[in-house]
Amino acid sequence: METEWKNHNRDRTHYGFEEKEKKWQGPYFFIQAADCQLGLIQRYLEKNPTPGWQQEIALTKLAVEKINKMNQKPKFFVICGDLCDAFPAKEPALRAEQEKDLKDILSRLDPSVPLVCVCGNHDVGDQPTKQDLLSYQSSFGDDFYSFWCGGVFHIVVNSQFWFDSTLVQEEAEKQDQWLEEQLRILKTSEAKFGLIFQHIPWFLSDYEEEATVYFTLRPEIRQKWLPKFREAGVKAVFCGHYHRNAGGFFEDLEMVTTTAIGAQLGSDESGMRIVKVLSDSVEHEYFPFEKFPDSVQL
Numbered sequence: 001m002e003t004e005w006k007n008h009n010r011d012r013t014h015y016g017f018e019e020k021e022k023k024w025q026g027p028y029f030f031i032q033a034a035d036c037q038l039g040l041i042q043r044y045l046e047k048n049p050t051p052g053w054q055q056e057i058a059l060t061k062l063a064v065e066k067i068n069k070m071n072q073k074p075k076f077f078v079i080c081g082d083l084c085d086a087f088p089a090k091e092p093a094l095r096a097e098q099e100k101d102l103k104d105i106l107s108r109l110d111p112s113v114p115l116v117c118v119c120g121n122h123d124v125g126d127q128p129t130k131q132d133l134l135s136y137q138s139s140f141g142d143d144f145y146s147f148w149c150g151g152v153f154h155i156v157v158n159s160q161f162w163f164d165s166t167l168v169q170e171e172a173e174k175q176d177q178w179l180e181e182q183l184r185i186l187k188t189s190e191a192k193f194g195l196i197f198q199h200i201p202w203f204l205s206d207y208e209e210e211a212t213v214y215f216t217l218r219p220e221i222r223q224k225w226l227p228k229f230r231e232a233g234v235k236a237v238f239c240g241h242y243h244r245n246a247g248g249f250f251e252d253l254e255m256v257t258t259t260a261i262g263a264q265l266g267s268d269e270s271g272m273r274i275v276k277v278l279s280d281s282v283e284h285e286y287f288p289f290e291k292f293p294d295s296v297q298l
């Protein structure tokens with residue numbers, strides 16, 4: 001079962017999917033989670049000055065075990081950012097230890113389930129530098145890319161560019177242009193629809209809500225991109241970052257925020273979301289690990 005860690009997301013795509021994935025083959029499901037964030041519980045919740053992440057190790061192992069135990073395997077497992085807690089630029093040695101432990105665990109995922117990594121603010125810094133991006137890419141692959149799966153077009157973005165791109169304006173511009181092109185592909189292809197994965201939510205429950213300083217993207221960016229997403233055929237955007245479950249709609253475009261595998265900042269329990277992709281809709285349900293099912297009815 002154990003395999004070596006490999007970066008499958010490079011050259012702006014993900015190599016875990018085959019060419020036939022461009023075609024719809026019937027309903028499928030995948031697992032979405034966020035913020036395994038090795039190190040946050042002890043550093044932030046427990047204010048323990050000794051670095052440690054045994055609790056996140058146990059929870060992330062549980063995530064992998066639950067997926068490996070499923071009777072029918074998901075099409076993929078996506079983790080929407082904050083893979084580890086230590087900022088790469090501030091604490092490189094600690095970060096390296098956390099990444100090593102995380103990769104050891106994630107390498108045990110059943111090889112038939114592609115792992116889809118998304119970068120979070122703790123993976124590239126709140127105000128990323130070029131070096132932060134390079135260090136993420138060398139560890140986990142591209143920070144933005146797209147792939148086909150089951151006739152649906154999936155787009156992974158680096159939401160940190162929309163949070164603060166002061167030090168990486170060229171790269172942020174590159175992602176924006178690339179994203180416009182992905183939306184054009186989605187709109188002009190035979191995709192059933194599109195799905196987007198990112199770390200920071202566009203909004204928590206209401207498109208019109210005020211921006212929070214930390215947990216959502218600024219309204220002017222929301223107003224620029226969400227109408228474009230909708231117009232191109234994006235059905236839902238899946239996020240993390242909030243460490244609580246949340247969600248809402250912008251017209252018929254759904255915003256889904258999933259709580260953490262690791263540290264909880266609200267009353268949710270650690271777990272993962274099962275997302276069913278049906279011929280013209282997306283259904284999803286969050287399960288704490290304790291209640292995570294072995295099988296999924298499509």
Ligand SMILES: [Fe+2]
Binds near residue numbers: 241
């Ligand atoms: Fe986080």
